[in-house]
Amino acid sequence: FSLDSFEIGKPLGKGKFGRVYMARTKSEPKYIVALKCLHKEEIVKNKVEKQVRREIEIQSHLAHPNILRLHGYFHDERRIFLILEFAGRGELYRQLSQVGRFSEKLASRYIAQMTDALIYLHGKHVIHRDIKPENILIGMNGELKIGDFGWSVHAPGNRRSTLCGTLDYLPPEMVDHKEHTDKVDLWALGVLTYEFLVGAPPFEDLSGHSATYRKITRLEYTIPSHVSPEAADLIRKLLRLNPLDRLPLKEVAVHPWIKKYER
Numbered sequence: 462f463s464l465d466s467f468e469i470g471k472p473l474g475k476g477k478f479g480r481v482y483m484a485r486t487k488s489e490p491k492y493i494v495a496l497k498c499l500h501k502e503e504i505v506k507n508k509v510e511k512q513v514r515r516e517i518e519i520q521s522h523l524a525h526p527n528i529l530r531l532h533g534y535f536h537d538e539r540r541i542f543l544i545l546e547f548a549g550r551g552e553l554y555r556q557l558s559q560v561g562r563f564s565e566k567l568a569s570r571y572i573a574q575m576t577d578a579l580i581y582l583h584g585k586h587v588i589h590r591d592i593k594p595e596n597i598l599i600g601m602n603g604e605l606k607i608g609d610f611g612w613s614v615h616a617p618g619n620r621r622s623t624l625c626g627t628l629d630y631l632p633p634e635m636v637d638h639k640e641h642t643d644k645v646d647l648w649a650l651g652v653l654t655y656e657f658l659v660g661a662p663p664f665e666d667l668s669g670h671s672a673t674y675r676k677i678t679r680l681e682y683t684i685p686s687h688v689s690p691e692a693a694d695l696i697r698k699l700l701r702l703n704p705l706d707r708l709p710l711k712e713v714a715v716h717p718w719i720k721k722y723e724r
C-alpha cells in the first residue's frame with residue numbers, strides 16, 4: 462500500500478499524534494477504511510516512537526469483533542499511515558452524550574462485548590489501561606470496538622510518563638504509581654458500567670484532579686436509585702481498591718445482569 466492506493470474522504474477526528482480520515486481503496490474491492498496519518502517529527506519530538514512502534518506491533522496482531530482492526534501501515538519520509546478499520550456508527554461518547562445515559566439492556570450488552578474483548582486481550586497478556594468511552598467506537602451493526610491502544614502494554618506494566626486527559630478511569634494502584642496488572646482493566650470496566658447507566662463517571666469531581674484522586678483512593682461514590690440492584694452489584698464487585706478483590710472477567714461474563722439481557 463501507499464497513499465496513492467486510497468481516495469481520501471472526510472476527516473473523522475484527530476486521534477493522538479495525528480488526524481484520521483475516511484478513505485477508500487482505489488482498486489477493487491473498494492474498501493472503506495479509517496486512514497490515520499502520524500507525523501514522524503511529532504513522534505520524535507514527543508519521544509514516543511517506542512510506544513507507537515509497540516502499539517502498532519500489538520494492534521496488528523489482534524483480531525476480535527470488539528477490537529478495532531489495524532489492517533496495515535506504510536510510511537513516506539515524513540509520515541506514518543495506519544490503515545484502521547472504519548467503524549460505521551462513529552464514537553461511543555457522542556452517542557452517550559446525545560442520549561445522556563443508556564438503558565440497562567443496551568448498557569448490559571455493551572459491557573458484555575467489552576468483557577469479551579478484555580478476555581481476548583488479557584488472554585494475550587495485553588493490558589489496555591485506557592478503557593473509556595472516548596476510545597470506543599461503534600460498528601455498522603451497533604457492536605462496540607475498542608479503538609485506541611495508546612496505553613496498552615504487555616503485563617505487568619508500570620506507566621512511566623504522565624497521563625494526559627481524564628483521571629476518571631484511573632484505578633487506585635495507578636493513582637499511587639504502584640506496579641499494576643491487568644486488573645486495572647477490571648476497575649475501568651466498573652467505571653464504564655457506571656458511566657453507561659448514570660451518564661457520568663462515579664468519581665468525577667469537576668473541581669479538579671486532586672478531588673477526583675481523593676474520591677478514587679477513598680472509594681467515594683454513590684449509585685443512584687434508578688440503577689437496578691443487579692447492575693449495582695456488578696459495579697460494586699468491580700470497583701474494589703484491592704485489585705485482587707475485583708470480579709474476574711470470566712465471572713463478569715456470567716453475572717446475572719449480563720445473562721439477563723444476552724441475545
Ligand SMILES: CC(C)CCNC(=O)Cn1cc(-c2ccc3c(-c4nc5ccccc5[nH]4)n[nH]c3c2)cn1
Binds near residue numbers: 495543547
Ligand atoms: C500508533 C498509535 C499512535 C495510533 C494507533 N491507534 C489509533 O490510531 C487509534 N485511533 C483510532 C482512530 C479512529 C477514529 C475514528 C474512526 C472511525 C469513525 N467512524 C465514524 C463514523 C461516523 C462518524 C465518525 C467516525 N469515526 N472509524 N475508525 C476510526 C478510528 C483514531 N485513533
